[in-house]
Amino acid sequence: MDWLPTGGFAADKVFKLISTTTASPIYQFIASPSTFLHSVDPRIKLVWLLALVVLPARSHIIMRVGLVILTSLLSVWILPKHVWMDQLGRVSLLSGVLFIMLGLGSDGIPSPVQLRTPPPAVMGLPNLPVSLGSYSYLLMKLGPLRFTRKGLSVASTAACLTFTIFQSSSLCLATTTPEQLAFAMRWFMVPLTHIGVPVGEIILTLLLSLRFINLVFDEVRNVALGIVSRRINWRQLTVLETIDIFASYIRRIFKNIFSHAEQISQAMIVRGFRGDSRTHKIYALSESSVGMADFVSLFCLVSVIGAAFLSEYFLV
Template sequence: MQAWLFTLVILPAKSNVIMHLSLVAYFAILSILVQPAQVWKDQLGRVALLSGILFIMLGLSTDSAPSLISSRAPPPSMMGLPPFPASLEGYKYVILKLGPLQLTRKGLSTATTSACLTFTIFQSASVFLSTTTPEQIAFALRWFISPLANLGVPVAEVILTLLLSLRFINLVFDEVRNVALGIVSRRINWQQLTTLETIDVFFTYIHRIFRNILVHAEQISQV
């Protein structure tokens, strides 16, 4: 699974646009098939929004700034050469122009690559973590790095640290969820609170989250 994800993320970096869009469609369909509906609906929406914002920002800003370097070669007419022939296929470098911003072929390629790669990385990690248990991840990684034990690398300690880290992430989310449920159960009327009171409540619950997390971390370290 890890090698498969590594291949899907690394190899398409230099591929064409069709390959990028195909990977996005593949991970979207895979997420719908293997994840619960309440998970993939929220996850796909957030990742697609992030990728869309990245696409718009990169697409309109890659070639919007004018180039400060100009060619020192004289135009072909001054050298007695015929001008460059126009493309028979109607080639246009600038695809769309919005005031000072413009979408060019270079910007479209850069934006598509970055947006699709961002979607692939986030969604592949989501599918991987939601379908693979921490024990399976640790076992697979131990199989990969087991030859390093001959070089003196503490493989067992590294795998144990990874497994504890994966377990600890679940504890962090559980603490955040419990504190959020506690806030909802108290039915705090936020409209009647002043700004300072709202900030005080916010920092109180943040302090409680970190305190509970540190308690769990100390318990894990003692075990």
């Protein structure tokens, strides 16, 4: 049975979008240009990441927006122009869509509940004013949808939290090597060894995962570029043939990734690794000098946490 041609289905735009999306170093270490954030101790960066996860969920809306602005300005200052423009654009789009959906969907549709008591006009009583002050629970109405204070709180929390998590983790990975992150995680998790937690295996898995992220993005980009370079005439293909090309694309990605994983495992076995991370030395950051950047980062961290606590009492 012949399938109808796809006509205007521009599958080549999908592959071009994939190739351009992974062209920027997403979650990869950027060695140059070297900034002050590169010299900050990785343990302080992990504490910052924890604070940027907790504070947007617990602080006032003004504080959440302030953390978003702070993260954006830091990204513009630290990252190269082509990197921060790509990352901030995509993260802002995701956060904006999330804000609109949750803002109009959390408390947007009123429940069809009929009051048991009759209205005041039926009982001969004058209509009472809705509010004696300027407070209004309903902020905006868009047809059947309503944007209320509850929707604003839920939407701002989710959108700001999403933005800070994605962009702060990108900043951390862009200015910190995998070995430094492994050292910082191991420093925090060393006390867990006394209760039987396999810290060495966890750190080794983390180190391999951070190294493997680059390979995954490279394979996704390279395979997409290979398909785009063949200049396939997508308008002459049927729907079944187009789906088959996408399936082949996904199969090729997994095949290349598994091939890289096999090469890494063989390299580790040749070097004497037999599955016990305690018998092997993980060469991570062994020494870290405390500099002015660390003191400035700690001071800013304490200031942000203090401002978040004060906002709970004075910004009501």
